[in-house]
Ligand SMILES: *[C@@H]1O[C@H](CO)[C@@H](O)[C@H](O)[C@H]1NC(C)=O
């Protein structure tokens with residue numbers, strides 16, 4: 001007997017996503033895990049590198065999985081509308097400069113407003129592979145409990161679509177075409193949206209004091225100088241915000257097209273500094289500093305534990 005319950009979500013959407021750019025020849029960093037949450041899953045994981053763990057040996061005994069729960073983020077998405085707009089603004093600014101790289105002047109933003117924030121083709125493929133991985137890992141459990149699998153998602157299209165493609169991958173490995181309706185539970189999966197205290201803390205500039213300090217410190221100042229020099233010998237006085245947009249275009253284009261001319265403005269060392277800044281920011285947004293960060297996720301944890309309890313009770317009643 002097993003209960004299988006997949007919670008899918010949009011969990012990390014609160015992070016102002018930072019993407020990490022590339023150096024020199026513009027695909028030197030393709031496939032490398034340098035892009036924080038923007039690193040495509042497929043750059044580091046495939047569906048073939050997992051084995052079935054339904055039954056494992058432990059301390060001389062055979063343990064059999066009876067329940068599995070997964071919490072996933074949506075797959076790769078198109079940039080948000082505000083990111084698309086900022087990319088266009090930066091492009092306009094740079095195109096006005098004499099002697100700017102022709103590949104940048106001629107650049108056409110492939111990310112259009114009508115697709116903003118939607119799951120991309122890469123994201124679809126990622127979710128199929130993630131579904132296949134889970135299916136392979138618990139094949140004997142899941143193929144015998146198909147009727148008891150549940151999906152939950154936030155109301156975001158990218159999250160709902162992710163659930164659909166995940167099912168497709170799962171079905172591929174457990175030998176069935178799944179079409180399980182996804183239950184929308186935004187309160188459970190985007191709890192931070194409705195948590196007033198959390199949002200108050202996020203709106204307080206003091207929360208990001210250390211992050212801001214790093215952005216104006218010597219390491220990041222050096223990165224901004226490097227990028228300015230790479231763009232046009234400092235002519236533009238680009239700020240960190242501009243550098244971040246360059247890095248985002250680089251990261252998104254690499255994920256979508258495997259190449260990006262914008263990556264050539266960034267070095268590996270620059271990239272690592274920006275990556276570190278992103279870690280500081282994520283730590284302020286989702287780390288241990290504020291108790292509310294853990295407290296607001298209680299309904300989600302409660303849901304998981306209740307399902308687990310039900311399965312355990314059913315097992316011991318047998
Ligand atoms: C799933 O559906 C496709 C077409 O819709 C069909 O070709 C395939 O045989 C189905 N697979 C299973 C395992 O039912």
Ligand SMILES: *[C@@H]1O[C@H](CO)[C@@H](O)[C@H](O)[C@H]1NC(C)=O
Pocket residue numbers: 235236237
């Ligand atoms: C950049 O900054 C320097 C010194 O602060 C200033 O002289 C120059 O005019 C600025 N250039 C632009 C394009 O704003």
Ligand SMILES: *[C@@H]1O[C@H](CO)[C@@H](O)[C@H](O)[C@H]1NC(C)=O
Pocket residue numbers: 256257258
């Ligand atoms: C990007 O590279 C991957 C793997 O190297 C390949 O499968 C995919 O087709 C490429 N995509 C594009 C848009 O060239």
